[in-house]
Amino acid sequence: MKYLLWFFAGCVCIGIPFFIGYDQHDMWNSVFGGMIGGTIFLVLLYFFVVRKELTAKWKIIIAGLFTFHILAFAAFTVTSYRMSMLQRGNLYEVRSYSIAMGMVGGGIYARGWNMLHLYYEQPAGKEKSFVDVFKTYYGEKIRNGIFFESPNALEGTYVTFHGDSVVQLVDASGDAFAQGIRSDFANINGLTGKIQYTTTMSKHGVTYERNN
Amino acid sequence: MNETIKSNAGSSWSPFIVKFFIGSVLLSLMVYAKFYLHMRFYDIWVALFKILSIDLWFVGYNTLQQALTEVNREPIPIVKIGTYLSMFISFLFLFAVNPILFLISRKKLNNYRLEQKEPLAIVRIGYFISFAILIAIPANTIASAIALNSHFEYFKKISAELKYQRVDVKSELWKIVFKAQQYYILPVEEGGGGKSFTKNGKPVSLNDLGFEERTSLGRFILYQQKSDTTLYLYFFGNRVSSRFSYSDPNIVNVVENKVTIYPSDFKLE
Numbered sequence: 001m002k003y004l005l006w007f008f009a010g011c012v013c014i015g016i017p018f019f020i021g022y023d024q025h026d027m028w029n030s031v032f033g034g035m036i037g038g039t040i041f042l043v044l045l046y047f048f049v050v051r052k053e054l055t056a057k058w059k060i061i062i063a064g065l066f067t068f069h070i071l072a073f074a075a076f077t078v079t080s081y082r083m084s085m086l087q088r089g090n091l092y093e094v095r096s097y098s099i100a101m102g103m104v105g106g107g108i109y110a111r112g113w114n115m116l117h118l119y120y121e122q123p124a125g126k127e128k129s130f131v132d133v134f135k136t137y138y139g140e141k142i143r144n145g146i147f148f149e150s151p152n153a154l155e156g157t158y159v160t161f162h163g164d165s166v167v168q169l170v171d172a173s174g175d176a177f178a179q180g181i182r183s184d185f186a187n188i189n190g191l192t193g194k195i196q197y198t199t200t201m202s203k204h205g206v207t208y209e210r211n212n
Numbered sequence: 213m214n215e216t217i218k219s220n221a222g223s224s225w226s227p228f229i230v231k232f233f234i235g236s237v238l239l240s241l242m243v244y245a246k247f248y249l250h251m252r253f254y255d256i257w258v259a260l261f262k263i264l265s266i267d268l269w270f271v272g273y274n275t276l277q278q279a280l281t282e283v284n285r286e287p288i289p290i291v292k293i294g295t296y297l298s299m300f301i302s303f304l305f306l307f308a309v310n311p312i313l314f315l316i317s318r319k320k321l322n323n324y325r326l327e328q329k330e331p332l333a334i335v336r337i338g339y340f341i342s343f344a345i346l347i348a349i350p351a352n353t354i355a356s357a358i359a360l361n362s363h364f365e366y367f368k369k370i371s372a373e374l375k376y377q378r379v380d381v382k383s384e385l386w387k388i389v390f391k392a393q394q395y396y397i398l399p400v401e402e403g404g405g406g407k408s409f410t411k412n413g414k415p416v417s418l419n420d421l422g423f424e425e426r427t428s429l430g431r432f433i434l435y436q437q438k439s440d441t442t443l444y445l446y447f448f449g450n451r452v453s454s455r456f457s458y459s460d461p462n463i464v465n466v467v468e469n470k471v472t473i474y475p476s477d478f479k480l481e
Contacts, residue, residue, distance in 0.1 A: 003312055003316055004229065007308060011308070014300070025289075034266070041307055066311070071354070072354040079361050085275075086371070090367070091283060094374075120397055
């Protein structure tokens with residue numbers, strides 16, 4: 001009967017921290033809760049049962065077994081947790097890199113190259129200023145100072161004209177995973193800590209700067 | 213040898229308790245199999261493995277699966293209550309049921325010894341199984357932890373190498389490619405090549421484009437062959453590639469890339 005009570009004590013000891021940590025999406029709190037509860041239970045079992053009821057030799061053996069048991073599972077739990085967090089972190093980083101690379105390779109570089117090409121391919125005698133060329137080709141895509149690559153695009157590029165010779169474009173990502181260099185950086189789109197690039201274009205060339 | 217054997221002769225507990233615990237273990241396994249393995253009772257080894265390892269592999273897999281869903285901007289799936297329950301049973305079995313079973317059977321064997329009786333088979337079996345679990349499972353678990361830890365360092369290394377290869381090197385290559393294409397478009401009076409990748413009759417160099425040949429990432433070489441409308445950019449990294457040859461692990465690959473630059477396009481190899 002006594003052992004049946006110990007079994008119920010085990011259910012309580014492990015169950016409470018295990019289910020307190022319940023999260024619909026993340027099981028790690030429960031795993032750590034279970035580990036802590038299990039450890040407490042084994043310690044109690046040792047002090048209240050093993051020490052009182054078994055011989056000196058078995059006290060030592062069981063102390064060793066319980067310690068080994070606790071240490072092994074603690075090591076495996078912590079290592080598994082570290083590994084999971086590393087893999088998850090890597091995944092977030094890869095996503096962030098792909099956003100940054102996509103912004104540069106997919107849009108910013110192509111746009112700069114295209115503008116220079118359009119400007120220098122103008123028919124002789126009918127040359128327009130750099131800003132006018134930009135407006136001619138991209139003007140319809142600008143709404144309230146924001147340039148949208150496609151009508152359905154969710155994110156736009158902030159456009160500023162300096163005279164008729166310089167166009168400045170600021171691209172800031174709104175993606176949750178697009179973490180920039182500084183987490184406190186105030187982005188042009190009102191968000192904080194996101195990747196942001198500034199492109200300055202003129203007939204002299206195109207320069208890029210990563211703001212965050 | 214003054215060891216005293218504490219007897220529990222005359223106590224109220226009986227082989228029924230031992231049977232009860234063995235029964236609970238079997239019942240736990242069945243509940244686990246039903247909840248977690250969806251009635252795949254034939255796959256008992258899988259169930260045993262999962263219950264004896266607290267199925268931390270699954271928790272890790274679940275974390276990664278959820279992260280994948282998250283980055284794909286899909287709703288994160290909810291962990292089934294059955295999964296939680298089966299994990300709780302694992303903890304209960306490993307930290308409570310099995311140690312208690314071990315203590316009961318150990319004490320029972322002591323009593324049989326004092327009473328000079330032949331132990332019941334069920335007590336012996338219970339003792340050996342619980343003892344084996346108490347030794348073998350932590351041994352296996354600690355071996356898994358060590359193996360996982362070595363993988364951790366390896367994954368960290370791979371992650372750094374991937375960033376180097378896919379982000380740092382690639383963005384530097386893109387910068388050079390774009391600068392070269394810009395040079396091609398810009399007229400000579402604006403410091404460009406005027407629809408040519410040459411400068412003063414010679415192929416444009418990395419210095420002309422504002423880059424160094426040797427950088428912290430590795431060595432970049434820009435060269436031209438016959439046509440003045442095509443450039444070749446070669447990169448030799450200063451790190452070993454994460455590509456691994458299973459046929460010969462001793463073969464190491466240095467990170468290298470070749471880019472063919474055209475006036476309005478480029479090809480990365």
